[in-house]
Amino acid sequence: MENKMFCYQCQETAGCTGCTMAGVCGKKPEVANLQDLLVYVTKGLAVVATRLRNEGKRVDEDINHLITINLFTTITNANFDYDSIAQKIDQTIKVKTIKLKQLDTKEGLPEAALWNGEKSEYDEKAKLVGVLSTENEDIRSLRELITYGLKGLAAYSKHANALLQDNEDVDSFLQEALSKTLDDSLTVDDLVALALETGKYGVYGMALLDGANTSAYGNPEITKVDIGVRNNPGILISGHDLKDLEMLLEQTKGTGVDVYTHSEMLPAHYYPFFKKYDNFVGNYGNAWWKQKEEFASFNGPILMTTNCIVPPADSYKDRLFTTGATGYPGCKHIEGKYGDKKDFSEIIELAKKCEAPTEIEKGEIVGGFAHEQVFALADKVVEAVKSGAIKKFVVMAGCDGRAKSREYYTEFARALPKDVVILTAGCAKYKYNKLNLGDIGGIPRVLDAGQCNDSYSLALIALKLKDVFGLDDINELPIVYNISWYEQKAVIVLLALLHLGVKNIHLGPTLPAFLSPNVAKVLVDNFGIGSITNVDDDIKMFFN
Template sequence: MSNQETMFCFQCQETAGNRGCTRVGVCGKTSDVAAMQDLLIDTTKGLSAITTELRKEGKAVDQDINHLISLNLFTTITNANFDRKVIEMRIEKTLEKEKELLSQLEDTSALPEASLWQGGKDEYMDRAGKVGVLATENEEIRSLRELITYGLKGLAAYSKHANALLKDNEEVDAFMQRALADTLDDSKSIEDLVALALETGKYGVDGMALLDAANTAAYGNPEVSKVEIGVRNRPGILISGHDLRDLEMLLEQSKDSGVDIYTHSEMLPGHYYPAFKKYDHFAGNYGNAWWKQKEEFESFNGPIVMTTNCIVPPKDSYKDRLWTTGAAGYPGCRHIPGEIGEEKDFSAVIEQAKQCKPPVEIEQGSIVGGFAHNQVFALADQIVEAVQSGAIRKFVVMAGCDGRMKSREYYKEFAEKLPEDVVILTAGCAKYKYNKLDLGDINGIPRVLDAGQCNDSYSLALIALKLKELFGLEDINDLPLAFNIAWYEQKAVIVLLSLLYLGVHNIHLGPTLPAFLSPNVLKVLINEFNIGGITKVDEDLKTMIG
């Protein structure tokens, strides 16, 4: 890439032609924004190489540097931030920190070029053209570097949510930065990078454990909850994304305002936490997965707060009602500032809501969720008895992401056609393909057990390990458990790497395999872990369920 008219991005599942977006992103990002994201990643890797060398010299790295690096990575996740000015500000801040930390190093000879480059804003576009994905010419090395980088983006997102609750893990941050630096190291072989990808999965487990501990310490363990999907007759605010701290602040600030709060997409699991049940104006969940937001945000009538991804470029009809915060951003939409540990001010959103009509009802009824690890462990005896009696034949993990592609109707059909003695374990927005179906229960155990957000795939891993223990098995792959995972963006990549680190084999990934996996790297994953794609529902049911 040599100018702002061209780009190359293949980090999400919907990338053009399952090869790569080269003119404008399928997500809606423009080529100049893509270029600035490339440069932000490069400068973040450069800063990470410096912090890694500082640690080797026995010097401490400040927590604010760790937070900066995590936020930089999070900013470049698919559908999170489309605002070029914000991304350029993050590049400037990163370059300033590089300059500051370079002076603390005794030896700079091992640093890559990315750590030393200090160009001005007028040089950003030229530099971006030299450091994008295609700058790595060897296809296998490129594939593994991107696999690791995308996994680290997902890990950074989970770290950022834990940081918002004042929880940190220095080991996770130090690894994240070492791994970023290693993706710039031309001496690393294919074998080295394969090992680093699996190590990324190890720290992915640690990162999800950190966030799980942060969420449950602050808000209690999720519990089985019935969530209304209809509407009330008062104005409302719709909050989307993943950041529970943002949800807490909004609920607290709006409690006496006469405005109701609704969750959207990945914020649905907020209803499962005991701490939020005290708010009478916490009305329910509105709509479905992220990709339907254009019509659903329009009919909601009130303001929408995007705490993270996934933003779809908004229609003019509601753009003035779309607010962003944290890593999220969109040009022309108002942004609510607030650093880690600070109280954000949602008063302007609340005032806007008071002037709006109540939401238009698009659904009625309720959905049930809250089956995170602590809740499922409480049901362990009941589940074991159901398995031993034959009432439950198998579990199938259908976690991950939802998306626009018609091929994703596969997951709804798969759920509908599952035998009645099979239970679905889910987390993430993939569940919107089947969480409103009437699939019944088995001896009182719902056939869809929703653990929560995509990061709550950690709960699914703990549940699998607990079942392995309860059944006295040596290998997690001996469980009556199948994996049919839908992926879309980089948080799904860290979940995949985490499952591979835990030794899970026979994962089916769809609706397409990642474009960033070269044929030879894919061959390694198939040979080592028997990763496969999806085919036809009936064929896959025979393969996975038997």
């Protein structure tokens, strides 16, 4: 069989239809196919775990954690390492084999729950179990929508797990929903309902992570973050995992090595806990897609804690380290179980031998507008709305990306009426968080709640405003939604917003390729999902 692939889980998928010869992200067909096999055997383990629960048997946290880390591993730009993915398949099959023996009956189990092929069979099996193995286009579309939402939910659960926080209800739902993507008896209507239920548990998953982060590090507060550099050698930490950052800061204390955040790690500066570290000095660079030039100029080592790896250039590949779900062939991986102290000494010693970062910009950016901080400003915000100083809010959360079409979001922010405030979270903010958009009565016109998972904060803020203004429907608020998406964590955020009843969300720069025409019609007809057009027309649509 020809060594091809099929993947359409991210916004940049080739031709907005699917990558077939190589991933736009940089993954090779053999890696893409092996990721499909990892998802397949993980679905099989989810089936077994769900049946164990139905038989009244306990499923250990280790099983829950294995399933979430497996799904996280297959998120776009997380893991490009064939051997690492193969090892996860090995482990999953071994665990599944043990758990199968604990079942009262194996009757009716799908092949994914029973398959236990040898490593020599992986490549050929992988070509048979990918996205296109579901023939019906609409069923395939909904199965993938649910699976991608569950990948996003797994990512957020993993971050909470790293802080020793778990939610059995979230894990059991995730596994049951994953197993249902193998159930050929489910209709389109059944799967639409399951997609919306996935959004419900997406809210629970983001609440779990929000509670884990704030209980460990305090509630985010308004913070100015330096975007220049100092003269000390530095370590750049990227991704989303705050526990990894905590361990790195603790180990670099007093070493003369500074720590800088990159991309989605920027909001770590907003948490009170991290402000005690004198060597936690600022943010370097922009969103994930600029890392080839910015990692080269940083000069020191880079630690990737989660997805958003761009295949590294030779100029810094030997300075790139991975941990958690991430991996790239030829880059050193730092191991560590939840609750264990990871050893970052090799990274620190390398940093000491490197030049200080090359400065690429100066100034500062302001963030920290998560739910508790905005609640503290509620009276001021409400008064600005009642007086007419603020006419509308626009939620511009989501992801950034390298496509030229994403310049739309910069121009859209510039063109906004001066009485409109942007609510943002995720790396989408890098399209406009360094623009001089000013403030309204002391309220900045860009309110950054944090990472992509902190879209939960934006939902809480909307619900709070609904109560304050005495409205019956969240859609009566002066809030519009113009969201950019890239990968699977954006999918769970979208499903969560749909579960909360938010309608008329516009997605860009393109609608997901995995939405079949019929499924897209369901979302348009029932929820008002739309696409972006151009800045002038969209400004008129949203604000006239």
